[in-house]
Amino acid sequence: MADGSMTNVFLAAVLSPLLLGVINRTKAFFAGRKGVPLGQAYYDAAKLLRKGMVLSRTTTPVFWLGPVAGLAAMTSALLFVPLGGLPAAVSFPGDWILLAGLLALARFLTVLSALDTGSSFEGMGASREAFFASLTEPVFLSALAALSLKGGASSLNDLCAFASTLFAENLPAAVLVAAALFIVYLTENARLPVDDPNTHLELTMIHEVMVLDHSGPLFGYVVYGTAVKLWIFGSIVVSVCPLFRAASAPFGVLVALAGLLAVAVLTGVVESVMARLRLLRVPLLIAGAGVSAVVGAILLTGVGR
Amino acid sequence: METLLAALLGILLSAVFGAISDRLPGRWRRLAPAGLVVSSLLGLLPVLKTLLQGEISAFRLPWGVPGGSFSLLLDPLSAFFLLFVLGLSSLAATYAVEYLEAGRTGFFWFFFGVLTVSMSMVTLARNAVLFLVAWEIMTLASFFLVTFEDEHLPVRRAGWFYLAASHVGTAFLLLLFVLLGRGTPVLDFDLFSFPAAETLEAGVLFALALVGFGVKAGFVPLHIWLPEAHPAAPSPVSALMSGVLIKMGIYGLVRVLGFWSVPSVAWGKILILVGLSSGILGVLFALAQHDLKRLLAYHSVENIGIIALGLGLGVLGKSLNQPLLAVWGMGGGLLHVANHAMFKSVLFLGAGAVARTTGTRDMDRLGGLLRKMPWTGGCFLVGAAAITGIPPLNGFVSEFLIFCGAFHGLKAGGLPALFSYSVVMGLGLIGGLAAACFAKAFGAVFLGEPRNGAEHAAREAGPLMRWPMGILAAVCVLVGLFPGVVVEALSPLLRQVSGLSPADFSPIKETMTGTLEVVSRIAFVFLAGVLGLWGFAAWRARRGAVAKSVTWDCGFAAPSPRMQYSASSFAQPFTDFFRGVLRTRFPPTVLRDLFPTESALHTKTPDVFHEELYRPLFGRLKETLLHGRRLQHGRLQLYVLYIVATLVALLVWSRG
Amino acid sequence: MSAWDQALWVAFILLNFLLLGTSRLSVCVRVLSAQGFLLAALPWLSSSAITGHTVVLSAASALLKGLVFPWFFMRALDAAEVRREVEPYVGFGASLFVGLAALGFCVWLARALPHPSAVSNVALPASLFALMTGLFLIVSRKKAITQALAYLVMENGATALGMALLHWEPLVVELGILLDLFAAVFVMGIAVYHINREFDHIDTDRLNYLKD
Structure with a gap:
């Protein structure tokens, strides 16, 4: 099992808020603004951790459980996410099921803590989040399972390594699976065609509205957890890409970080050039990702030999 | 094995005691559940031993019933299911003592005990006749428990629903065991002969088992009794039914599949x-x-x-x-x-x-x-x-x-x-x-x-x-x-x-x-x-200021609890997206006048299989069978004639 | 087969899914046009030799399916002044799901059917899938114009099947089919136009008034 290093975990712990900064700066560039500092998420999180809290009288300890367990689940999930050529800290057959499970755990408790406030806005956000997530989960799993169809790999490490070789062997399948994973990345991280992280109207929010009532250290956890989640899915997308995999350690780290930077910039570009989809159209986007994963899988079963 | 049988006997005795306990003073009434719990816990000892160590013990008595023998076997598979039968029964019984409180509960305890024992017998039986008898007692006992609160009409309806569905399932099982035991005079499991898995005959057997046990387990589309019976039953009974009773279907399926060392690929796919x-x-x-x-x-x-x-x-x-x-x-x-x-x-x-x-x-x-x-x-x-x-x-x-x-x-x-x-x-x-x-x-x-x-x-x-x-x-x-x-x-x-x-x-x-x-x-x-x-946040919260306030109301000054997102609204995206399957009904609300006063929305999602498959099917069946009522006219002489005619026909068939 | 060839076939499959999932009529028309060009490009990229047969076919396909028919449909859309939505009987999500199931079936069917071993094994399921998509669209969409579109999708599937079995089908048959098609689209276009003039809409579900 444990064959990798903790490098990825440390990198994520230190650098993940930077990704949010990069996305914001990219969007600012497209909008012709100067934009917030790259390290804004660090300042936010640090400041929030030092602040006091406002708690609603309606809430129970479940309200605490959302951010706390959310961040704990994200950091434990980091343990088995590879980064480019760097293997994950822990790797075992089926670890990506545990990854999906931990993400589901974080989401479940976040949804509950939103419902705990009794606010109709947060209930609305929770309902939409639960709906989209329930469609995204099978897509995520079927994209990864497609990769294990031919390579026979069963841990996230091996799956990503196999996927990156696939680009040379079976380009269409590789592109299809990678596209599905990228849409999952956008959906899970509440990015643009699905959810607008910058919206200012509670009615249109999904992810942001669920944490309206959190404040102080709890909201600090939420901000930091968002960054770590972005890092997790970003690393998966990067590790699947053959471009950002290099074997030797110091160089490998740099290449992988460059990959994450590229993914963040790409996210910023997507957010700048696309409008948000109507809520009713989002399921079709996710279903489209599912179609792409399944077609990839069918190609991998040997149809496209 | 003897300990287990003693424990089952103890449960049965407690059940019988429960049946008469309504006439006893209050304190005595608790004796029935107490005996039930203690006996169940006693029974868990041999069960755990078999489960953990893989020890197999058998018990066999001759039995006069044609084709029957009182043959029991405790192997890990039986022990695994017994663990939950006995364990959950004792927990549910403890719960039920407080849940039921006053009233005539003797009836409840009797059938509760009988249900526990019959489920145990189902897992232990190695003879088809014994198995089916235990299976039927299990169905009947659970029917009486489901209809425990029979003063309500929906409960009675649900009970009949359950009984009818169960018996359809049992009919398939009867056929299954008859086919399996064609070669032997005594229908013991280890005397059965099995056709090779890929043959049509084995396929028929598998189909019978799948439907027969599937009704109990609740496979779609055989599941329609579950959403009726579970809400109707008292909660400890629902827990027991959902926890172990429907698992008896799974047990039966696993047991029957175990008859073939190499099952057919098609069965796995199905x-x-x-x-x-x-x-x-x-x-x-x-x-x-x-x-x-x-x-x-x-x-x-x-x-x-x-x-x-x-x-x-x-x-x-x-x-x-x-x-x-x-x-x-x-x-x-x-x-x-x-x-x-x-x-x-x-x-x-x-x-x-x-x-x-x-x-x-x-x-x-x-x-x-x-x-x-x-x-x-x-x-x-x-x-x-x-x-x-x-x-x-x-x-x-x-x-x-x-x-x-x-x-x-x-x-x-x-x-x-x-x-x-x-x-x-x-x-x-x-x-x-x-x-x-x-x-x-x-x-x-x-x-x-x-x-x-x-x-x-x-x-x-x-x-x-x-x-x-x-x-x-x-x-x-x-x-x-x-x-x-x-x-x-x-x-x-x-x-x-x-x-x-x-x-x-x-x-x-x-x-x-x-x-x-x-x-x-x-x-x-x-x-x-x-x-x-959590510790860090709590520490910060203790040191820093924590203000208690209302939930963020977006500037609206008078939020009321009724404005919360309700369960139905939470589920709305799902019911909308999957409306093709769910067919959720929204009765239209009619708004009158220029300033409509009150209006309400009710949604209802009836079971599609019930509405579109079984209701029309049984409706047709009823129409067809109504023609048979001509035979049912109340004249005694003609009834005797039926008997005579049947008898003569049978004699001619068997001798001719 | 070359990687490009395979990529084109995959694109062909995905275009069919786009047809199933989109709600815009104009997108449907563009998808058809793209399919036409794809079919035209296919013989050039596959490993088989280029003959006069393929040149003629590919040119005809690009011209007719890539340009003429889409233009014709766009004009019909404008003339009929229909709402630019597809109006399905079966929802788009469900259609995508049916599409997946159909694709799985086609993969199975392509393996089960006897065929020459030289045929690339994406091509056969892909072309069968186009046939299925066309059939499903005819069944599940309301407007007459969608049905004309779906008919063309089916025809694309048939052409693709011909491409897959290129060496076994004479040129004359192909051209004959194309000619038939041209006539059929022409007739359908006129029919749609007239239905529209008569009824002010082109919903087929109201055509049953004509039954008596």
């Missing part, structure tokens, strides 16, 4: 298809329900589907001679049987506690109960998290095993790979939908503000109701934290159902427990993270 449809449709219908217990009943259908997925993979593995697939699939399916027994009972018991104190099961009328009932709410939360299959709880462990089984299937290539792929996708979808459904159920009932005012009177359940829930929830957590230990303990069972030699089996088991050890370590990392983060 089980996977059945599992997918039960799992996905079950959870979809659950999402659309308003009644908490009805929702839980549909989740039983979903979980039975997950179990079928595991079994299907296991059967595929056995028939393709892929031991890895067989062990992981079967293991996941059976472990899910155990896990479902635990978390579903906790949920039903919790739902019962809520319904008992608030007087309603309608989720749109509940809310904010966690502050009034922290114990019940906490246990319900553990059960809800476990059933959605998220770590670090037991539901995740069994789904993880099934997923891993599916990976082994993916490598097999060809159609098995396609089926394994659909298992992965289906389980993902089921997991996501179940999470949404239980976020809705827990959120609507326990979180937020009370919606209706009925909760002001809500009170936490007493100790006899709290402890069973607490124990079950604790077991859910423990199994989730130490899955490796559990699989190690179940290894005699897994070896039996996978049919492998010890030499083949042990390396597979080693990798299994090894993987689960890692999962368990990650779970502890997670828990440490939760503790650390």
Whole structure:
């Protein structure tokens, strides 16, 4: 099992808020603004951790459980996410099921803590989040399972390594699976065609509205957890890409970080050039990702030999 | 074995005592449940011994019934199911003492005891006649328990529904055993002769078993009795029925499949298809329900589907001679049987506690109960998290095993790979939908503000109701934290159902427990993270200022609890997206006048299979059979003529 | 087969899914046009030799399916002044799901059917899938114009099947089919136009008024 290093975990712990900064700066560039500092998420999180809290009288300890367990689940999930050529800290057959499970755990408790406030806005956000997530989960799993169809790999490490070789062997399948994973990345991280992280109207929010009532250290956890989640899915997308995999350690780290930077910039570009989809159209986007994963899988079963 | 029989006898005696206890003074009345619990716990000793050590013990008495023999056998498979029959019966009985409180409960205890004993006999019986007799007693006893509150019309209706469905199933089983035992005078299981698995004959046998046991288990589309009977029954009975009674169907299926050492590939595929449809449709219908217990009943259908997925993979593995697939699939399916027994009972018991104190099961009328009932709410939360299959709880462990089984299937290539792929996708979808459904159920009932005012009177359940829930929830957590230990303990069972030699089996088991050890370590990392983060936030909260305020109301000055997102609104995106399947009905609200005053919206999601398949089918059947009423005219002479005619015809047929 | 060839076939499959999932009529028309060009490009990229047969076919396909028919449909859309939505009987999500199931079936069917071993094994399921998509669209969509579109999708499937079995089908048959098609689209276009003039809409579900 444990064959990798903790490098990825440390990198994520230190650098993940930077990704949010990069996305914001990219969007600012497209909008012709100067934009917030790259390290804004660090300042936010640090400041929030030092602040006091406002708690609603309606809430129970479940309200605490959302951010706390959310961040704990994200950091434990980091343990088995590879980064480019760097293997994950822990790797075992089926670890990506545990990854999906931990993400589901974080989401479940976040949804509950939103419902705990009794606010109709947060209930609305929770309902939409639960709906989209329930469609995204099978897509995520079927994209990864497609990769294990031919390579026979069963841990996230091996799956990503196999996927990156696939680009040379079976380009269409590789592109299809990678596209599905990228849409999952956008959906899970509440990015643009699905959810607008910058919206200012509670009615249109999904992810942001669920944490309206959190404040102080709890909201600090939420901000930091968002960054770590972005890092997790970003690393998966990067590790699947053959471009950002290099074997030797110091160089490998740099290449992988460059990959994450590229993914963040790409996210910023997507957010700048696309409008948000109507809520009713989002399921079709996710279903489209599912179609792409399944077609990839069918190609991998040997149809496209 | 003798200890076990003594324990069963003890339960039976307690049951009989219960039947007459209504005439006794109050304190004596508790003797029946006490005897039941003590005997059940006594019976657990030999069961655990067999389960953990793989020791097999038999018991046999001659029996005068044609084709019958009183032949019992306790092997790991029986012991595994018995563990839950006896364990859950004792917990449900403890709970029921407080739940039922006053009134004539003797009737209840009698059938409760009989149900426990008959379920035990079902798992032990090795003779078809004995099995069917136990099966029928089990059905009847549970029918009387379902209709315990028979002063309500819906309860009586549900009871008949259940009875009719069960008997249709039994008819198939009767045919199955008659076909299996054609060659032997005594219908003992070990005397049966089996046609080769790929023949048409074996296929017919499998189909009979699938339908016969499937009715009890609740496979779609045979599930329609579950959402009727579970809400009607008293909660401890619902817990017992959902926890173990429907598992008797799974037991029967596994037992019958075990007759073939190499089953047919097609059976595995059929089980996977059945599992997918039960799992996905079950959870979809659950999402659309308003009644908490009805929702839980549909989740039983979903979980039975997950179990079928595991079994299907296991059967595929056995028939393709892929031991890895067989062990992981079967293991996941059976472990899910155990896990479902635990978390579903906790949920039903919790739902019962809520319904008992608030007087309603309608989720749109509940809310904010966690502050009034922290114990019940906490246990319900553990059960809800476990059933959605998220770590670090037991539901995740069994789904993880099934997923891993599916990976082994993916490598097999060809159609098995396609089926394994659909298992992965289906389980993902089921997991996501179940999470949404239980976020809705827990959120609507326990979180937020009370919606209706009925909760002001809500009170936490007493100790006899709290402890069973607490124990079950604790077991859910423990199994989730130490899955490796559990699989190690179940290894005699897994070896039996996978049919492998010890030499083949042990390396597979080693990798299994090894993987689960890692999962368990990650779970502890997670828990440490939760503790650390919570501690930090609490420390900050103590040092810094914590202001208590109202929930953010977006500037609206007078928020009221009725403005909360309700359970129905939470489920609306789902019911809308899946409307093609669910057919949720929105009776149109008519607005009159320029300034309409009040209006209301009611949605209803009746079971599609009930509405579109069974109702028309049985309607036709009734029309056809009505012609037969001409034979039923009330004239005694003609009835005697029927008898004579039949007798003569039989004589001619047998001699001629 | 070359990687490009395979990529084109995959694109062909995905275009069919786009047809199933989109709600815009104009997108449907563009997809058809793209399919026409794809079919025209296919023979050039596959490993088989280029003959006069392929040149003629590919040119005809690009011209007719890539340009003429789409232009014709766009004009019909404008002339009929219909709402630019597809109006399905079966929802788009469900259609995608049916599409997946159909694709799985086609993969199975392509393996089960006897065919020459030289045929690339994406081509056969892909072309069968186009046939299925066309059939499903005819069944599940309301407007007459969608049905004309779906008919063309089916025809694309048939052409693709011909491409897949290129060496076994004479040129004359192909050209004959194209000619038939041209006539059929022409007739359908006129019919749609007239239905529209008569009824002010082109919903087929109201055509049953004509039955008596």
